[in-house]
Amino acid sequence: MRYLLSLLFCLLAGVAHAAPVGKAYMSIIIDDLGQSSERDSRTLALPGPVTMAIMPDTPHATDFARQAHKAGRTVILHMPMDPATGPYAWHPDIAIEELARRLDAALAKVPYAAGLNNHMGSRMTAQREPMAWLMGELQRRHLFFVDSRTSAATVAAAEAQAVGLAHVSRDVFLDDVRTPEAIAGQLRLGVEQARKQGSAVLIGHPYPQTLDVLAREIPRLRAQGIELVSLRQMIAERGNQAMPGHGHKGRYTHARQLANP
Template identity: 30%
Template sequence: MKKFALIFFPFLFFSFQITAKAETNEIKELKAAIIIDDFGGGTGGVRDFLEGDIPITAAVMPFTPTSKQHAEWAHKNGFEVMVHLPMEPKRGKRSWLGPKPITVDLSLKEVRKRVEEAIDSVPYAVGLNNHMGSLAVEDEKIVRTIVEVAKERKLFLIDSGTSPGTKFPEIAKELGVPLLKRDIFLDDISSSSHVRKQMVRLAKVTEIKGQGIAIGHVGVTGKVCSIGVFEAIEEFKRRNIKIVPVSQLFSEKMTNKNFPLY
C-alpha cells in the first residue's frame, strides 16, 4: 500500500501540472503590433500597406506635403495613426529629419511648439513615436517636454529604441503616460527575406512576452518591407498570434477609455 501511494501521488501531481499549463496557454491571447514608419515621406509600399488587410499602425511624418493625405487615407481604411516625430540623431544627415525636427539646440519653448504643431499636422493621431533621435532622446529636458505634451494631448508613446540611453521610459512612468518600446526592426537590411526572418523573430518574442512590437518603413525599403510582412502572416496565423493596432497592447492597463494610464 505504501509503495502504491508513493507512485500514484506524484503521478497525480504531474498530471495536474500539465493540465494547468495547458489551460493557462489556452487563456493567454498573443498579440503583436506592426508599426510602419515614414508615411508622409516616400511612396514605396504606401499603397500596399494602406490598401492591405493587415492592421498595421501608420506612423506619419509631420510637416510634409503628404502628411495629412496619408493620415486621412490610413484612418479612412481603418488603420491607427501616430505622429512619427523627427528627432536629432548622433549620426546622419540633417535632411533625413525633414522640416522642424526636434534638435538639442532648441529652446524648450520651441521644442513644445514644434511638438504641438507636429501633432496638429497629423490628423487622427492617437500616439507618438520618435523618428531617429539617438541624441535627442537622451536629453532629459527635451524628452520631458515631449512627454508633457503627449500627456496633455492624451497620446500614448512608443519608444522606437534608437538609443539605450533614452529618457522616455523613466519620464513617461513618472508622468503617468503609457509607453511601450519597440522589440524588432523589420527592415534594417533591405531584403524581403530578411523582413520575413524578422517577422518570425517578432512571433518568437510575442510568444515569450505575450506581446511584441515591430517597426518597418515605407519609402526606400517600403516595397521589400511590405512583401516580407505579407508573406509572413501565415506564420502568425499558425502560431495563433493576432496582429493588432499598437494601442491594443495597452488595453489591459487602461483605467480610462479616453486616456490609458499605468
C-alpha cells in the same frame, strides 16, 4: 469497456479544446509614411491593424493621415528628432518653447494622430528634460507614446512611465537589412519574442521588400499562435510595464544605468 472508451474520448476532447496557457500579441508599426503615394497605398493595404507612422515633413502627410483614419487604421505622428533634420526636428540645444511650436506644427500636419513615435532621435531621446516635458504634453493632449528605441541610452519610455503616460517600446526592427530573407528572419524573431514575453512591438518601413514579406506573412500569424492587435490594445496589454529587454522588473533602464547599477 464501452464506458471506458467513452470516458477516454471525453478526456481527450477536453484536452483538445482546453484554452491556451497564454496568448501572444504582436503590433506592427510602419514608419516614414507620407513620402510616396504608391508605398503609402501598399502599406494601407496590409491586412490587420497595422499602425501608420506619418512624417510631418512629407508631401502626402495630411492627405494620407486622413485616408488612413478613414480606413480605420491607427495614425501616429512620426516625429523627427536629432540627428534628423528639417523644420519640425527636435534638437538638444532648442528651447522648450521652440520644441512646443514644432510639436504643434507637426501635429497639425498629421491629423487624427493618436500618438507619437520618434523618427531617429538617438541623441534627443537621451535628453531627460525635454523628454519629461514631452511626456507631460502628450498626457495633456491624451496622446500615447511609442519609444522607437533608436539608442540604448533612451530615457523617453522611462519618463513616460514616470508620469503614467500610456506608452510602449519597440522590441524588433524588421528591416535594418533590406532583403526578404533578413526581414522574414526578423519577423520570426518577433514571433519568438511574443511567445516568450507575451507580446512584441515591431517597427518596419515601407520598403517593397518589407511590404512583400508582411503581405505574405501577416495572414499566417494566427496559425503560429500570434494575435495581431492595435497599438491601443498593446498598450493595455503591457500596462506601461517595461519588457525584459528594456528594463528590470517592469521598470525601464538604459545604458548608463546598466553600467552603474
